[in-house]
Amino acid sequence: MKYRKSDMNYIKKYLFLLSFIFSFYHSYTQNKEVVFSSELVGDDGVIGINELVKIKFTGNVDFEGISDLPFEDFKIISGPTPSTYTDKETGKRVKKESAGSLLKSYYYILMPERKGNLNIRAEQMEFKEKLYEAQPIDIKVTDSVEIVDYVTSGMITAQEEIQLTAEVIYNSTHKDSLNVVYKLFFPFSIGLQRFGFLKIPDYSKFNGVDVPISEYEPKNENHDGKNYRSIVLKSFVIPSSKNQEFEIEPLSIELFFEVPTFELDLNGSRIYESLYFHLDSIPK
Structure with a gap:
């Protein structure tokens, strides 16, 4: 099949545009700020010694997992459990390839082993051979209480x-x-x-x-x-x-x-x- 000169010019411009778009997207995904955070789920930070607590760690990149060292003063009941990919703007599920506003989370359910002012360490995750650290979480553990939260009652x-x-x-x-x-x-x-x-x-x-x-x-x-x-x-x-x-x-x-x-x-x-x-x- 033969192409006219005008057709070849069009094809060259099209390929150049695709190359530019790919380079821009690659640069964006390489240079965007990586965010890794931690939070308590459905809790105000004060629990009884007989209650469980649910912790969520979230990143805005497709990281593979988080460190599996034991939590000091807490027993791991379940986790780390990966969540589905969600869009940070809409909260809806997205495909892994939709990296623009992707959020990926891991959950832990923990049981305190003693009373007092305890601390969830600054957990780390690795992405592209770099470590990112989430903020630590403070939890106050009191005497036994009547079980009223779904995490504890559901797991029990x-x-x-x-x-x-x-x-x-x-x-x-x-x-x-x-x-x-x-x-x-x-x-x-x-x-x-x-x-x-x-x-x-x-x-x-x-x-x-x-x-x-x-x-x-x-x-x-x-x-x-x-x-x-x-x-x-x-x-x-x-x-x-x-x-x-x-x-x-x-x-x-x-x-x-x-x-x-x-x-x-x-x-x-x-x-x-x-x-x-x-x-x-x-x-x-």
Whole structure:
């Protein structure tokens, strides 16, 4: 295909313009001020020794994570939990590539280990081989109080009521095999949002087969004398042998769920808040 001279001039101008736009955008993203901040979520900085506190660390760049050193005088209940990408102007979710006003956050839920005037250290995050430091947070921890905040009540309910069990079921149709079933039980008061596998058992040494699960459909089930919802997360088929010593391996997951707060929206409906923690299976 032949091009006229005028067409070639147009193409050159177009390519030059694209190059200029790319260079400007690259310069902007390289030189814009990096901001990293910390804040308490839904709290005024005064909590009881029996309460939990939720901390959020936010940056305006796509940083990979934050340092994982322990918090002095606090026990980590869950975290660091990444949030979705949001636009700092609209608060709406955006794609990672929309870097103009991107915000990325990580959450921790902490439990105080002593009373007094405590301090959340100046946490750091790394971006392009540079360290950025968020401001420290002061928290006053008092005597035990009546639990009225959703973070504490929600996490207590989750830790007491949510269970991940591992059960061996002998196959009634195939006498030469057995099933290891990992099942999640959770109460009706908690809304399950999503989960992810952190550690999956490996039964290859027993010639085990991971059975695919097409749908994670909750079912109503009685467990330990209570009514729960349950979901089968993993199931393995393992050949049985009279001489085979068999040991159940744990399954570890990260669980995102929501609990009701004490606030109502403009329509009078209860507002729910998302929480998160790690969970390991226990033999049933």
